[in-house]
Amino acid sequence: xxxxxxxxxxxxxxxxxxxxKPLSQQTFCNLHGILLKTFxxxxxxxxxxxxVVGCKVGKPASLVKDEMDFVGNIIVRAxxxxxxxxxxxxxxxxxxxxPDITRA
Numbered sequence: 001x002x003x004x005x006x007x008x009x010x011x012x013x014x015x016x017x018x019x020x021k022p023l024s025q026q027t028f029c030n031l032h033g034i035l036l037k038t039f040x041x042x043x044x045x046x047x048x049x050x051x052v053v054g055c056k057v058g059k060p061a062s063l064v065k066d067e068m069d070f071v072g073n074i075i076v077r078a079x080x081x082x083x084x085x086x087x088x089x090x091x092x093x094x095x096x097x098x099p100d101i102t103r104a
Contacts, residue, residue: 002053004032005042062101063094071097 007013014031017023025043029036041051063071071093078085085093095101 001034001042004034005039005053008039008043062098067097 004014007015008025008028011022015022015028017027023031025039026036029039042053044050061068071090074093075085075090091103095103
């Protein structure tokens with residue numbers, strides 16, 4: 001994505017069409033398989049309004065990858081033993097792992 005945004009911002013490589021004229025944003029996005037709605041957030045006209053590629057949107061995850069895998073494995077194994085866990089039991093399991101996480 002960063003290469004594509006850089007090509008657009010600096011008018012390089014795939015920015016230009018076969019006729020030597022610049023491509024429209026829609027055509028450029030179709031060429032690279034990116035949604036126009038997503039691309040516009042990174043390639044706005046004003047540099048100060050552009051979103052930086054790689055910056056995450058939203059709050060950080062409550063559990064790290066290993067903890068997510070651990071909880072997932074417990075739920076899967078309970079299901080295999082025909083003692084599946086419902087949502088409340090899954091949340092209880094997460095709260096045992098991380099007591100500072102609340103249901104609210």
